[in-house]
Amino acid sequence: xxxxxxxxxxxxxxxxxxxKFGLNIESNNDINFTEWCPGAMSISIFGDFNxxxxxxxxxxxxxxxxxxxxxxxxxxxxxxxxxxxxxxxQI
Numbered sequence: 310x311x312x313x314x315x316x317x318x319x320x321x322x323x324x325x326x327x328x329k330f331g332l333n334i335e336s337n338n339d340i341n342f343t344e345w346c347p348g349a350m351s352i353s354i355f356g357d358f359n360x361x362x363x364x365x366x367x368x369x370x371x372x373x374x375x376x377x378x379x380x381x382x383x384x385x386x387x388x389x390x391x392x393x394x395x396x397x398x399q400i
Contacts, residue, residue: 315373332390338382340390347374354378358390 333341342354352368359365368376380389 334388338386338388340380340382340388342368342378342380343375344368345373345375349376352376352378354380354390356390 330343330345333343335341344352346352349370351370353363354366354368355361355363366378366380368378370376383389
């Protein structure tokens with residue numbers, strides 16, 4: 310249990326990790342990327358949106374094996390990585 314407390318602030322937070330990991334668009338349209346990949350040496354995100362520059366967005370690895378990166382929104386406030394919402398979820 311100590312590792313869960315140290316890494317994520319407790320087991321409850323670990324159980325909600327689906328809200329944290331992957332690519333998530335924040336309310337200001339920044340894109341927050343977090344991935345647990347302790348065996349990886351490096352992770353970067355690249356594609357059409359940045360001209361395939363592999364070294365522009367390189368995630369930083371923390372002591373628990375999580376890579377984290379924030380891709381700031383464009384000057385016009387839109388997300389840097391364009392996407393289309395395919396599904397509408399109602400709760």
